[in-house]
Amino acid sequence: MTNIAPLPAGFLNLLAEIFAAEDILTAPEDCWTYGYDNSRRHVLPQAVVFPTTHEQVVSVVNACNRFHVALTARGRGTGTTGATTPLKGGLIVSLERMNKLVEFSPDNRYIIVEPGMTNQQVQDIAKERGFFWPPDPTSAAFCSVGGNLAYNSAGPRAVKYGTPRENTLGLRAVTGAGKEIRVGVHTSKGVVGYDLTRLILGSEGTLAIITQATLKLTPLPEATKTLRAIYNSVFDAAKAVSAIMSQPVIPCALEFIDGNAINMIRQYSESDLPEHAGAMLMIEVDGQLEGLDRAAEKVAAAAKNDGLLDIRLAQTDAEVKALWQTRKALSPALRKVAPKKINEDVVVPVTEMPALIAGLGELSKKYNLPIINFGHAGNGNIHVNLLLDPDQPEQGKKAHACLDEIFSLVLALNGTLSGEHGVGLEKRDFVDRELDANSLELMRDIKRQFDPNGILNPDKMFPLV
Amino acid sequence: MTNIAPLPAGFLNLLAEIFAAEDILTAPEDCWTYGYDNSRRHVLPQAVVFPTTHEQVVSVVNACNRFHVALTARGRGTGTTGATTPLKGGLIVSLERMNKLVEFSPDNRYIIVEPGMTNQQVQDIAKERGFFWPPDPTSAAFCSVGGNLAYNSAGPRAVKYGTPRENTLGLRAVTGAGKEIRVGVHTSKGVVGYDLTRLILGSEGTLAIITQATLKLTPLPEATKTLRAIYNSVFDAAKAVSAIMSQPVIPCALEFIDGNAINMIRQYSESDLPEHAGAMLMIEVDGQLEGLDRAAEKVAAAAKNDGLLDIRLAQTDAEVKALWQTRKALSPALRKVAPKKINEDVVVPVTEMPALIAGLGELSKKYNLPIINFGHAGNGNIHVNLLLDPDQPEQGKKAHACLDEIFSLVLALNGTLSGEHGVGLEKRDFVDRELDANSLELMRDIKRQFDPNGILNPDKMFPLV
The missing domain is CATH 3.30.43.10 (Uridine Diphospho-n-acetylenolpyruvylglucosamine Reductase, domain 2)
Structure with missing residues (x-):
């Protein structure tokens, strides 16, 4: 400083x-x-x-x-x-105090809000008229819509309902040059001019500051069914994910938790999870009540393979709630165990998940670093957690080398370095492995156009030059 | 020349x-x-x-x-x-000879194709493994995927399944500067760098030439039910559209045809359409077979209002086919009646459809020009057809003035000038009414970055300076 x-x-x-x-x-x-x-x-x-x-x-x-x-x-x-x-x-x-509702138009399936409104507040307003906004980060109760848009943050529901880029119609914003722009439309279609709306979504505050967003709403499903499937190994679970994703019923959540994570859950809470579980899937289907049992059966059928140890449909709301609490408590729990954990959110095509998991296992051994994996398996989006021991500060270098190899592995599998967390500082120096030089140059050009003096969030998102 | x-x-x-x-x-x-x-x-x-x-x-x-x-x-x-x-x-x-399949990965729900492949060819390949690519322009049998991406073309299914921007994962392209870029990902999530994929989609060949596209596939629904609803007036039909779109079952098509179009259909083909029909809706729901009857009932219930004359579920495949043929024959039929017709594709929020239709009626009278309306009502995307008499070339000026007023009306109703046809030349001189000066300037800047010598599709999409 x-x-x-x-x-x-x-x-x-x-x-x-x-x-x-x-x-x-x-x-x-x-x-x-x-x-x-x-x-x-x-x-x-x-x-x-x-x-x-x-x-x-x-x-x-x-x-x-x-x-x-x-x-x-x-x-x-x-x-x-x-x-x-x-x-x-x-x-x-x-922007936390810029949090007003501008317009709620359920009949047109949109809501216009200021960026400081929390994700949960949007959901609460939408729910009153039978709608929701699909992006659902774990931090929904607290995080702001502006942040969701800046990182294109998603969550479990993205597998069926998409990310902010699929659920935002338009923006009002101020560019780095101080110019007001209104981009996008109020409708579910619109092709006049270049798509600046989605260019700004996920740009991490480097191009413009969003001052209003028109969010596309989706009708709430009538009902939801939640299944818990436990597998012998992560490979069996990954195989099941692939099978589930290639049949017609799209789950509204398909979450993956590996054996290490299961052990942690067993350690930190009452749980009926079997001792030798190698991995667990949480599968949710939603829609019209009539036909939903059949949808759950179809997904369950796809989830079955030789490594399946147990599959059960949650019978009560309390059971569903408990399952989600378990899943959502993982990230904070890991933070307690390993305050210096590194939490990545790489993505690979779902068929490459077994290769990713195998590779991660090898890297964990090679670097002698515990790795715990869980995440949004339906999108191939895995949160890879490297647990560092705060008493061994020398681990930092080792972790960096390990991370480096993880990113190489992910890219070799046709994956991407980030599914929903974004780049910021953590991955800034790695993005030129994924983006080609020409694309990077275009992105830097665009940055200069929006923000000629480079005042907006400097030195983020792209490698320093 | x-x-x-x-x-x-x-x-x-x-x-x-x-x-x-x-x-x-x-x-x-x-x-x-x-x-x-x-x-x-x-x-x-x-x-x-x-x-x-x-x-x-x-x-x-x-x-x-x-x-x-x-x-x-x-x-x-x-x-x-x-x-x-x-x-x-x-x-x-x-690009019609650059039409190879690069990779079909049903388990990962994507297909990579060259731009010259027709939309239908993509559908045929995808269908073999139980998938489809949602964009479905009327010209699907003939139009190329590259064209669909260049204009972000959609069709009836967009109301449920979205446009190319919601159904494309990545692109390989050559910029106007002759630089190769690979943008986007192979996965349904990815937030590394700015979203150049969607910036190129809908850019009408002014930024880059797409040489490969990774398209996101959707599982084919098990079954479809098609309803035909006939209304006393266009206002009753528009009211029904609004009601249908604010309940939970999202139709996979919600098409609107006005009274003039119905009369034309009656004139040019055998049809059981009642004589005094003011408007017709074609409503389609799809999904799992079990529960689909109930979904159709719900949509039918929402479609009911005082102006409903008749609603019926198509009972056979032949009936469904006939309905779609009627709908899809409209545009070519109009071309026969009025070779010089002007076909617009404006969009307004669905609740504004009655106001749009009323305004169009007034303009039709004021300019003494027949106007026939039909289109993708679920998106508020109406094809407004101004029928010009080829024997009255002086109508051109009148039509231009009328169009001018139509665009003003659409923008006053929070709409957009184009839902799926794009700008090209036809609307080039009008887009600065919709886009603000700052956004336009940014778009021109981006164009210069991608295409510094301005060789790509010059003088299109934006007003000349």
């Missing part, structure tokens, strides 16, 4: 003109918590502001351009890649 | 190095048919080439850059906006 120049007085005066006093923080102790996300990286921002209007966002972007101050937009800080860590100090623009 | 300079001899020599003799056309009579699309606009290209490999595409783009020759990529010429009309003469790159 010592080499970051103090914010110019003229800039601070300008902030005071744009924002009420209670919407500006400058004391380091107040700014502190706005310097990290769930990656546990931390850089102290020099100031934090809380816009409540689109116009304030325009003004603050213009101020940052005028004084060449780095601006990092932030939702609720639940990201896992350090993407909102203000590397160059500067200003954090926290 | 007189002011277009002949192609330089050096350029023609270069083409002869890149292509076999049978893959180059230069005689005007041979090039003629490559100068128009279904908009009936025509400009004679100076040469046509038929690449069969990605490398040839790279070479020909480089040749065009070197000699500053305009290059218009073309599929099968079924577009309706003049987007492939080679305004500046130059070279047509017809």
Whole structure:
């Protein structure tokens, strides 16, 4: 931090003109918590502001351009890649107070919200009229829609219902140059001009700050059935995933938990999971009540193979809830066990999952690092958790080498380095392995067009040049 | 054409190095048919080439850059906006011979094809393993996948299954600068880098030439049920569309035909349509056989209102086929009645359909021009057909003024000028009414990045500057 120049007085005066006093923080102790996300990286921002209007966002972007101050937009800080860590100090623009409902149009299946609304708040509003917004990160209760859009965050339901890119109709935003744009449409179709909506989705606050989003809503299914399948080995489970995904009933969740994760669950909670389980699948189907039993049967039939130890349909809501709690508690539980865990979210085509799992097993042995895998198997999206021992700081280097090999493995299997967490800082230096040089150059060109002074979230997403 | 300079001899020599003799056309009579699309606009290209490999595409783009020759990529010429009309003469790159299957991976739910494969060929391959690719333009039997991607073309199924942007995982392409890029992923999730895949989809050949596409497949439904509902007035039908779209069963087609179109059908074919029908809906539901009757009942219940004259479930495959034939014959039939018809494909939020229809009725009267409306009502995507009398060439000006007012009406209703046909030439001069100046500027910037010499499909999609 010592080499970051103090914010110019003229800039601070300008902030005071744009924002009420209670919407500006400058004391380091107040700014502190706005310097990290769930990656546990931390850089102290020099100031934090809380816009409540689109116009304030325009003004603050213009101020940052005028004084060449780095601006990092932030939702609720639940990201896992350090993407909102203000590397160059500067200003954090926290959008958490810009959280109004703009328009709810159930008859047209859309809702327009400001970015600071939480995912859960959107779901609560939509539910009243029988709808939901498909993206469902584990942190839904707390994370903001703006963050979901910035990382194109998904969750279990993506396997059937898609990610934000499939569920967002349009945006109002302010580019890095301080220009207001309205992109996209209010309708489920629209082909006028280039698709800037999806270009901004997943751009991690490097192109523009979203000030309003028109989200496409989906009708809530009448009913849901949840199955738990336990397998002898991860390979048997992976084979089942492949079989499930190549038959007509698309599950609305197809979650995978490996043997190590199962052992952890057994250790930390009451559980009827058998001792020698190699892997577990949670499979959910939803839709109209009539026919749903048959859909569950079909999925169960596809899930059957020689390695299946046990498959059962959850009989009560409490059982379903318990299953999901188990699944959703995994990530925080791992954090307790291994505060320095590295949580990746690589993706491979589902048929390559056995090869990925086998490769991960070998790397775990080679580097003598415990690896626990779970995730959204229907998308081939596996959360690979490297458990580091905080008492062995020298493990960091080893973990980096291991990660390097994991990424090579994933790319060799036609996969991608991130399914839903994004790049941020964590994977910044690896993306040129996945993206070709020409594509990277185009992306940097686009960044310059949107943000000519490079004020928006600098040094993120792409390797430094 | 007189002011277009002949192609330089050096350029023609270069083409002869890149292509076999049978893959180059230069005689005007041979090039003629490559100068128009279904908009009936025509400009004679100076040469046509038929690449069969990605490398040839790279070479020909480089040749065009070197000699500053305009290059218009073309599929099968079924577009309706003049987007492939080679305004500046130059070279047509017809991709119809670049039509190989690259990889079919049903277990991973994708198929990789070259752009010249027809939509129907993709469906045929996918069907063998129980899948389909959702985009289904009326011209599916003939149109190419490359064209579908270039315009983000959809069809009736989009209401449930989305457009190419929701059904394409990745692309291999050559930019206007002659650079090869591979964008997107092989998986249903992936968030590394900006979304160049969807930026290229719908860019009408102005940014890059697609040489391979990874298409996301969907399992074929077990069964389909088709309903025909006839209404007293278009307003009653529009009200029903709104009601259908706000209940949980999403139809896989929800097509609308107005009273004028019904009269035309009655005139040109045997039909049991009642004489005073004001509008008709074709509603299709699909899914698992078990429960489908119940789904059809629910949709039928939503379709009921005071203006409903008759609703019936098609009882046989022949009946379903007849219904679809009626619907799909509309556009060609209109062309026969009014060879100079103008066919728009505006979109409004479904609740605004009654206002749109009412406004169109008023404009039809005001300009004394018959207007026939039909289209994909579930998306609010209405094909507005202005029927011009070829014997009254002075109608052109009137039609332009009428169109102008139609677009204003659509935008006032929060709609978009095009749902699936794209912009091309037809709507080029209107898009700045929909897109704000800042967005337009960004789009032009992006165009310059991809295509610095402006060789790709010049003077299309955006107003001339």
